[in-house]
């Protein structure tokens with residue numbers, strides 16, 4: 001079934017075979033990759049090409065995150081993997097993707113760059129999936145299919161910018177409903193108490209789960225994203241990605257972070273504590289109309305006159321995200337949960353604005 005979804009040129013691709021792909025054992029003299037034998041910076045082996053398969057990192061990801069080695073591939077952030085998936089399955093100028101607005105803007109941007117059309121089915125006003133509208137859209141699309149077709153459906157859970165996670169059974173149902181690829185972007189899964197869709201990978205051949213070390217693991221600068229999928233889809237991504245897409249220093253930093261599980265868990269607990277404190281205190285401030293529930297490390301809040309409030313905060317050196325132009329998000333700002341000092345500054349400024 002997956003086979004019929006792959007873009008023809010990708011299905012027929014002979015992948016680039018790098019020096020580090022062809023010889024993976026241990027040797028004493030490496031004269032195969034035209035590297036400089038000398039290095040000039042403090043990172044050990046900076047002069048050598050990194051492991052294209054990120055083998056050590058994927059082994060540690062299996063140990064620490066429980067994502068099976070044979071079912072993972074590493075991207076330069078999950079953003080790269082989003083782009084890879086669109087390029088593997090969507091024929092430019094012909095095929096399309098589906099997003100559920102309001103959601104992460106990168107899906108649309110990468111589709112636009114690849115000349116792939118974007119359809120959308122809005123979420124309900126409470127930011128849950130509109131199952132009726134989605135079912136109808138998929139039925140209509142299937143009926144009207146001529147040359148091009150809908151290939152990839154993006155579900156962001158927990159969703160950015162609405163902060164809610166969708167129920168696992170809802171996502172599982174969509175995997176049976178849709179005959180294309182279902183991508184579940186779990187960038188914020190570490191902050192959620194809802195079950196990960198990673199368990200669906202063994203159940204449905206058309207699901208891809210994306211994780212990242214950019215948020216909970218504190219490594220946004222290293223650019224390390226993880227795709228979890230069937231061995232077939234993992235092999236496709238591995239074949240079409242840049243061979244050395246994740247640098248050695250980034251792989252080393254990721255290995256280091258994953259070795260600090262206890263510290264990261266404590267850091268996560270601190271973020272959840274701060275999130276709960278903000279959730280309790282924000283509704284008491286006059287300019288805040290509503291704080292939405294959050295399974296993530298940010299809060300979507302509806303306020304009076306978001307533009308004026310945004311400017312007021314910016315004048316005090318506090319930058320938040322204006323999400324007010326997104327579907328169902330009129331009047332909404334998004335606050336990342338910061339340190340307790342940062343959150344105190346935000347709360348003080350909001351009170352000052354309300355009293356002013």
Ligand SMILES: *Cc1c(COP(=O)(O)O)cnc(C)c1O
Pocket residue numbers: 076077078079080104156160185187211212213214220223224225
């Ligand atoms: C932050 C974010 C990402 C980007 O992750 P990287 O791994 O840093 O590329 C992906 N998806 C969503 C929904 C995000 O909010």
